[in-house]
Amino acid sequence: MSDMSYVRSEMLPERTPPASSVGFVGWARANLFNGIVNSILTIVSLVLIFLVLAALLPWLFSPTWNSGSLNECRDILNGHEGACWGVINERWEQLLYGFYPNGSEAGSIDQRWRPNLAFLLLFVAVIPVLFNMISRRMNWVLLLVALAYGAYAIGGTLGMIAVVVLLAAAVFVGYKAFSSDKATRAAEIEAGAKRLPNPLIFTAIFPFLVPFLLWGGSIWVFVGAALGFVLAGLAYRYLSTVVGSLAGMIISVLVAIVWWLFMIGPFASAMDAILPIALEQIESRKFGGFMLSITIGVVAIGISLPIGIVLALGRQSDLLIVKALSVGFIEFIRGVPLITLLFVASTLLNIFLPPGTNFDIILRVLIMVTLFAAAYMAEVVRGGLAALPKGQYEAADALGLDYWKAQRLIIMPQALKISIPGIVSTFIGVFKDTVLVSIIGLLDPLGLSNAIRADQAWNGVVWELYGFIAFMFFVFCFSMSRYSMYLERRLRTGHK
Amino acid sequence: MKKTVFLGALTVAGLAAGASAAATLDDVKARGKLNCGVTTGLVGFAAPDANGNWEGFDVGVCRAVAAAVLGDANAVEFVPTTGKTRFTALASGEVDLLARNTTWTLSRDVDLKFTFVGVNYYDGQGFMVNKDMGVSSAKELDGATVCIQTGTTTELNLADFFRANNISYEPVPIETNAEGQQQYLAGACDTYTTDASGLAATRATFEDPSAHVVLPEIISKEPLGPLVRHGDNEWGDIVRWTLNALISAEELGITSANIGELSAAPGDNPEINRILGTEGNLGEMLGLDAEWAKRAIMAGGNYGEVFAKNIGEETPIALARGLNAQWQDGGLIYSPPFR
Numbered sequence: 092m093s094d095m096s097y098v099r100s101e102m103l104p105e106r107t108p109p110a111s112s113v114g115f116v117g118w119a120r121a122n123l124f125n126g127i128v129n130s131i132l133t134i135v136s137l138v139l140i141f142l143v144l145a146a147l148l149p150w151l152f153s154p155t156w157n158s159g160s161l162n163e164c165r166d167i168l169n170g171h172e173g174a175c176w177g178v179i180n181e182r183w184e185q186l187l188y189g190f191y192p193n194g195s196e197a198g199s200i201d202q203r204w205r206p207n208l209a210f211l212l213l214f215v216a217v218i219p220v221l222f223n224m225i226s227r228r229m230n231w232v233l234l235l236v237a238l239a240y241g242a243y244a245i246g247g248t249l250g251m252i253a254v255v256v257l258l259a260a261a262v263f264v265g266y267k268a269f270s271s272d273k274a275t276r277a278a279e280i281e282a283g284a285k286r287l288p289n290p291l292i293f294t295a296i297f298p299f300l301v302p303f304l305l306w307g308g309s310i311w312v313f314v315g316a317a318l319g320f321v322l323a324g325l326a327y328r329y330l331s332t333v334v335g336s337l338a339g340m341i342i343s344v345l346v347a348i349v350w351w352l353f354m355i356g357p358f359a360s361a362m363d364a365i366l367p368i369a370l371e372q373i374e375s376r377k378f379g380g381f382m383l384s385i386t387i388g389v390v391a392i393g394i395s396l397p398i399g400i401v402l403a404l405g406r407q408s409d410l411l412i413v414k415a416l417s418v419g420f421i422e423f424i425r426g427v428p429l430i431t432l433l434f435v436a437s438t439l440l441n442i443f444l445p446p447g448t449n450f451d452i453i454l455r456v457l458i459m460v461t462l463f464a465a466a467y468m469a470e471v472v473r474g475g476l477a478a479l480p481k482g483q484y485e486a487a488d489a490l491g492l493d494y495w496k497a498q499r500l501i502i503m504p505q506a507l508k509i510s511i512p513g514i515v516s517t518f519i520g521v522f523k524d525t526v527l528v529s530i531i532g533l534l535d536p537l538g539l540s541n542a543i544r545a546d547q548a549w550n551g552v553v554w555e556l557y558g559f560i561a562f563m564f565f566v567f568c569f570s571m572s573r574y575s576m577y578l579e580r581r582l583r584t585g586h587k
Numbered sequence: 588m589k590k591t592v593f594l595g596a597l598t599v600a601g602l603a604a605g606a607s608a609a610a611t612l613d614d615v616k617a618r619g620k621l622n623c624g625v626t627t628g629l630v631g632f633a634a635p636d637a638n639g640n641w642e643g644f645d646v647g648v649c650r651a652v653a654a655a656v657l658g659d660a661n662a663v664e665f666v667p668t669t670g671k672t673r674f675t676a677l678a679s680g681e682v683d684l685l686a687r688n689t690t691w692t693l694s695r696d697v698d699l700k701f702t703f704v705g706v707n708y709y710d711g712q713g714f715m716v717n718k719d720m721g722v723s724s725a726k727e728l729d730g731a732t733v734c735i736q737t738g739t740t741t742e743l744n745l746a747d748f749f750r751a752n753n754i755s756y757e758p759v760p761i762e763t764n765a766e767g768q769q770q771y772l773a774g775a776c777d778t779y780t781t782d783a784s785g786l787a788a789t790r791a792t793f794e795d796p797s798a799h800v801v802l803p804e805i806i807s808k809e810p811l812g813p814l815v816r817h818g819d820n821e822w823g824d825i826v827r828w829t830l831n832a833l834i835s836a837e838e839l840g841i842t843s844a845n846i847g848e849l850s851a852a853p854g855d856n857p858e859i860n861r862i863l864g865t866e867g868n869l870g871e872m873l874g875l876d877a878e879w880a881k882r883a884i885m886a887g888g889n890y891g892e893v894f895a896k897n898i899g900e901e902t903p904i905a906l907a908r909g910l911n912a913q914w915q916d917g918g919l920i921y922s923p924p925f926r
Contacts, residue, residue, distance in 0.1 A: 181637050185637055434671075
């Protein structure tokens with residue numbers, strides 16, 4: 092017997108895979124040249140891409156950023172094809188802010204920090220709602236930094252002191268946030284350490300702060316508007332135990348309405364007399380460009396979701412009148428094109444309302460776009476409700492939850508999760524639909540592109556303006572769509 | 588019951604409408620700003636610059652009226668209107684005055700209940716063709732493809748013209764002027780038709796304007812002028828005579844350069860004196876002060892100066908005065924006398 096064995100007693104060392112199946116070559120073989128047909132397709136595609144880029148890139152990178160008119164561009168390009176970016180250089184601020192005072196008019200000061208600050212605060216306000224990965228402390232850092240920007244924009248000695256204080260506070264909080272890791276912090280909280288206030292408080296203030304920033308006027312009007320909600324909440328809290336929840340709700344709504352209708356004026360003027368805090372008033376006519384689009388878009392998106400949920404629930408309700416109203420509203424609004432509603436807002440209302448009524452045009456448009464979006468949202472949410480297994484409803488009933496608790500704890504979290512792609516599609520659609528306001532004479536980016544072309548210096552510039560506007564819209568819509576995908580991934584809890 | 592309440596509300600609204608319409612001047616003075624309807628942008632006639640200040644030929648009318656009434660040529664709130672929203676904006680009181688190159692027609696005057704206070708630009712529909720086509724008259728355009736803005740009077744004029752001359756054409760519908768330019772340059776149509784002033788402005792933007800000609804035929808009358816609502820004749824008078832003051836100023840040689848000198852003391856020409864308020868009480872009759880016309884003229888110069896600055900031959904649009912010359916120079920611009 093020989094002691095030779097046919098069984099290998101030790102592992103061979105791993106060898107690197109052949110060069111043709113790793114790295115770029117391997118990837119290309121697997122993905123691009125996987126068979127004859129695919130190889131041909133790849134080559135054809137590459138040629139096409141090359142042709143497009145070869146035409147596009149020289150056009151895109153043209154040295155015309157500083158030109159002052161289309162003719163100057165032509166002189167610079169000297170017969171070559173190229174974009175005329177001078178128009179963007181001269182007008183990008185107008186495309187972003189419209190006619191918002193930029194300090195060029197005699198006696199006016201640059202007010203554009205207000206939309207800027209509102210835009211920054213938008214992120215501070217929505218982050219705690221949209222992302223739960225960011226810590227409470229980081230949120231306060233963001234808020235402090237945004238407020239520091241506002242103080243810097245207001246300027247003056249007091250403003251500068253505020254900037255320093257706010258930034259110092261931001262650095263302090265930020266340092267504490269970074270210096271302690273999540274686990275130790277959780278332990279501290281467990282041990283009863285004091286936490287910063289919930290950033291959702293700011294989210295609740297935000298809807299009242301932004302109109303104040305954008306339109307200006309006395310701050311007390313907006314404080315008064317917010318107080319209406321506070322009063323209604325208090326009334327409900329104390330009355331519902333006494334007179335029952337339905338009567339309490341009705342009374343609290345009445346309290347708020349009475350407050351808004353009759354008490355805000357005296358309240359605001361009284362507070363103005365004590366402590367006048369006001370920003371220069373800016374008329375809606377001055378709104379334009381992307382500022383207008385974003386304002387309309389954010390308001391419509393923010394308000395249409397709750398209204399849409401209510402409508403969707405109303406449509407499924409057993410109460411006849413509630414159901415009829417919801418179905419009627421949804422079907423009517425969905426049966427009418429948005430542009431028709433906008434025409435109603437801009438022209439018909441003008442005729443029906445008594446002359447001299449100053450019903451702000453942007454407010455009218457906001458209401459119409461919001462209603463329009465809400466009707467679509469209602470159907471999207473209804474889709475989510477319909478997709479939910481009946482067992483979920485029965486389980487909620489079996490637990491003894493009342494209607495609202497069942498909706499809040501069981502039904503809605505699941506239904507909304509199912510509807511996320513639809514909801515975000517509706518959001519994106521609404522945001523893009525805002526350009527329709529150019530038809531009723533509001534100067535949104537598209538309306539402005541026409542107005543800019545009416546300047547003799549830029550008459551004839553088409554692609555550059557549309558390209559810039561399209562790019563900006565793409566940035567917003569693409570981020571929304573990526574966010575929705577993130578949200579879907581995060582909320583995926585089963586059903587795999 | 589409900590019906591009567593509704594009717595009552597309507598009546599109140601109607602009365603309120605009558606009451607407010609009768610006092611546009613007071614409204615404007617109380618507001619301190621003139622709401623002036625302009626286009627959302629038309630080369631030479633109205634356009635915002637990079638800082639959002641409106642400029643243009645129609646804008647000049649707004650500024651002159653604001654200067655006459657409020658004493659400040661910048662006290663104007665420009666309300667951009669589209670072709671679809673302009674008339675409701677005026678009828679509903681959203682604007683006090685519409686200076687938006689609007690053609691004076693019978694139906695607009697009578698049926699829509701507006702008062703055209705005059706004509707500040709006589710336009711007409713023309714054709715632009717590429718020189719290579721070798722066409723020298725619109726009557727040679729038999730079988731041509733024509734780029735035409737849909738839903739405008741130009742569309743109807745075009746049909747009338749081709750039918751009257753017994754020739755055929757193929758329309759290429761477009762929505763905006765910008766689209767028309769692109770289509771025409773891309774060769775989608777042989778000829779582009781719109782108002783002659785618009786054609787001139789469009790041609791001026793081409794890389795090689797000399798390769799294109801505007802044909803001599805003008806196939807329609809488009810008297811463009813500012814308009815106000817029916818029912819407030821005092822306000823209509825103010826706008827009408829502000830426009831006339833600009834026109835008379837050119838006729839009488841009052842310019843923004845010499846107006847200070849002329850208005851300092853009464854001169855030899857009584858009409859100049861009356862316009863500038865150094866003699867007579869014309870301003871008082873209008874419900875304004877004596878220097879109203881002086882301010883209107885100083886806002887942007889006389890009619891000729893406003894024309895030259897915005898659309899005249901020195902500008903890229905380079906419109907000749909043509910029909911819009913003073914009547915002594917063979918044009919149609921003519922102001923009734925100031926007396």
